[in-house]
Amino acid sequence: MKHYDEILIGSGPAAYKMSNLLAQTDHQVLVIEGFEFGGTCPNYGCEPKIFLEGAVRNVLQSQQLVGKGISKPATLDWQQLMQTKLERFNPWPAETKENIAKTHDVESGYAEFVDDHTVKVNGNSYQADHIIIATGQTPNILNIPGKDELHTSFDVLSLKKLPQKITFIGAGFVSLELATLVAAAGAEVTVIMHSDRVLRGFPKEESSVLVKAMQDRGIRFMFKTNTQSLLAGDDELVLETDQGSVKTNYVVDATGRHPNIERLHLERTNIQYDRNGILVDDHLKTTVDGVYAIGDVVSRHEPKLTPVAEFEGQYLFNYLTGNTQDTIKYPTIGRAAFTYPVVAMAGVNPDNVVDNHSYQIKKVPLKYGSLYAGQNDQLSHLTLVFKNQQLVGVSAVGEHAADDVNNFLPVIGLKITGKEYRQAVMAIYPALADKVGGEL
Numbered sequence: 001m002k003h004y005d006e007i008l009i010g011s012g013p014a015a016y017k018m019s020n021l022l023a024q025t026d027h028q029v030l031v032i033e034g035f036e037f038g039g040t041c042p043n044y045g046c047e048p049k050i051f052l053e054g055a056v057r058n059v060l061q062s063q064q065l066v067g068k069g070i071s072k073p074a075t076l077d078w079q080q081l082m083q084t085k086l087e088r089f090n091p092w093p094a095e096t097k098e099n100i101a102k103t104h105d106v107e108s109g110y111a112e113f114v115d116d117h118t119v120k121v122n123g124n125s126y127q128a129d130h131i132i133i134a135t136g137q138t139p140n141i142l143n144i145p146g147k148d149e150l151h152t153s154f155d156v157l158s159l160k161k162l163p164q165k166i167t168f169i170g171a172g173f174v175s176l177e178l179a180t181l182v183a184a185a186g187a188e189v190t191v192i193m194h195s196d197r198v199l200r201g202f203p204k205e206e207s208s209v210l211v212k213a214m215q216d217r218g219i220r221f222m223f224k225t226n227t228q229s230l231l232a233g234d235d236e237l238v239l240e241t242d243q244g245s246v247k248t249n250y251v252v253d254a255t256g257r258h259p260n261i262e263r264l265h266l267e268r269t270n271i272q273y274d275r276n277g278i279l280v281d282d283h284l285k286t287t288v289d290g291v292y293a294i295g296d297v298v299s300r301h302e303p304k305l306t307p308v309a310e311f312e313g314q315y316l317f318n319y320l321t322g323n324t325q326d327t328i329k330y331p332t333i334g335r336a337a338f339t340y341p342v343v344a345m346a347g348v349n350p351d352n353v354v355d356n357h358s359y360q361i362k363k364v365p366l367k368y369g370s371l372y373a374g375q376n377d378q379l380s381h382l383t384l385v386f387k388n389q390q391l392v393g394v395s396a397v398g399e400h401a402a403d404d405v406n407n408f409l410p411v412i413g414l415k416i417t418g419k420e421y422r423q424a425v426m427a428i429y430p431a432l433a434d435k436v437g438g439e440l
């Protein structure tokens with residue numbers, strides 16, 4: 001049986017980061033990928049999503065400026081946009097595989113464990129000093145009658161012809177981002193959620209601004225609604241809910257994602273997991289010596305995002321090659337829903353600040369600045385959370401909310417004061433970052 005230094009199971013951002021770092025060593029490495037090389041983010045996640053969002057944002061911005069300098073708003077040609085997207089993204093998995101194969105052995109196929117230290121793929125068994133599980137997550141599918149008719153984000157991001165009526169179940173990142181895209185392209189969109197709010201984990205105020213803006217563009221929200229079945233009608237689908245039926249042409253299940261562990265056959269091993277993923281210690285080691293887990297498949301509190309997956313890939317490389325013995329420590333993590341407007345945050349959520357004299361919350365409307373007013377952006381605002389005068393949280397809603405939050409991140413992560421920031425940095429004016437020094 002062939003023995004490697006490292007076996008990487010999966011080739012998404014977590015494993016790809018490690019694979020690239022290991023390529024600079026003399027380690028013998030095997031990378032096993034069951035589906036598209038490169039994983040979720042570049043093939044059917046962040047990257048195609050933000051690519052499509054580029055045109056969508058232009059269209060929505062132009063609509064916002066009608067009567068304020070633009071006489072005719074732009075319109076979106078979904079088929080043309082999708083064709084452009086497919087031409088760019090279709091070659092990526094093969095190119096990624098080719099790139100990995102320059103320095104490592106590769107297997108296309110789903111890996112499974114035979115025992116604690118043996119992995120099998122395509123009928124071949126392998127062992128390694130270190131086996132790294134980086135298998136990510138996959139969309140949930142509701143267990144309702146008609147579930148075979150449900151689509152996922154994967155389908156939407158390659159949808160060649162836009163259905164007239166599209167319904168999303170769930171109101172998290174995936175649902176609201178994709179609803180923004182297809183609604184801008186002309187689909188009639190309904191978002192159904194079982195709770196009374198969208199984007200759990202983000203501040204209520206910013207999330208409510210987003211819902212109002214989406215409703216103003218004609219997107220329908222059904223709160224506190226439970227989906228019961230999806231039935232084929234005469235010429236439409238009928239989604240039955242406890243609040244009545246919804247006639248639609250296409251239904252997207254966006255009720256969350258779960259760790260990709262079924263195919264690994266962990267029951268043949270002592271590797272433990274829970275519903276959030278594989279259990280690891282502070283060195284990302286599983287409950288079996290020599291076996292590690294990184295990326296979205298890990299059970300942890302930190303959000304399941306590409307930069308977090310890559311950070312773990314980098315950390316584990318450093319740990320396994322003896323560059324560090326430290327336990328993993330996560331930096332301040334920013335996150336955003338790329339809706340229109342964008343909702344973004346990092347650090348302490350103002351909703352979680354209990355009445356405590358050491359905290360101060362500052363609200364900063366942005367619509368008065370010429371940069372925002374020139375785009376007729378009436379919604380943008382920032383919320384800053386200070387603890388004993390130190391910035392510990394920032395959230396924002398607006399067209400530029402992701403960059404606005406990014407601009408404040410170093411202040412939180414490096415724990416610097418406003419005085420230290422202003423002494424060290426003078427940002428370009430007028431631009432997004434120019435407000436950081438002034439607001440601290």
Ligand SMILES: Cc1cc2nc3c(=O)[nH]c(=O)nc-3n(C[C@H](O)[C@H](O)[C@H](O)COP(=O)(O)OP(=O)(O)OC[C@H]3O[C@@H](n4cnc5c(N)ncnc54)[C@H](O)[C@@H]3O)c2cc1C
Nearest residue numbers: 010012013014034039040045046111135136295296305306
């Ligand atoms: C629609 C969408 C939009 C997103 N947008 C953003 C965003 O804007 N910003 C952001 O930070 N994050 C975003 N994410 C999340 C981001 O894609 C993930 O956090 C990231 O891809 C995680 O990387 P990973 O390497 O852990 O897993 P993945 O990228 O999921 O890669 C895991 C790989 O393992 C493979 N695999 C699974 N089981 C096996 C097996 N048994 N054997 C071999 N291979 C296997 C899979 O096929 C897959 O290729 C988005 C996700 C989605 C779905």
Ligand SMILES: NC(=O)c1ccc[n+]([C@@H]2O[C@H](COP(=O)([O-])OP(=O)(O)OC[C@H]3O[C@@H](n4cnc5c(N)ncnc54)[C@H](O)[C@@H]3O)[C@@H](O)[C@H]2O)c1
Nearest residue numbers: 170171172173174175194254255256257304305336337338
């Ligand atoms: N911009 C980004 O960074 C980005 C974008 C997309 C995905 N992601 C990553 O992918 C993960 C998954 O995103 P997601 O949107 O699929 O999940 P999510 O957990 O963000 O949202 C799931 C939604 O489905 C609802 N829901 C759950 N069960 C339901 C049920 N039975 N019926 C109706 N509604 C139900 C939840 O209340 C929630 O609104 C995110 O947590 C994030 O880590 C990130």
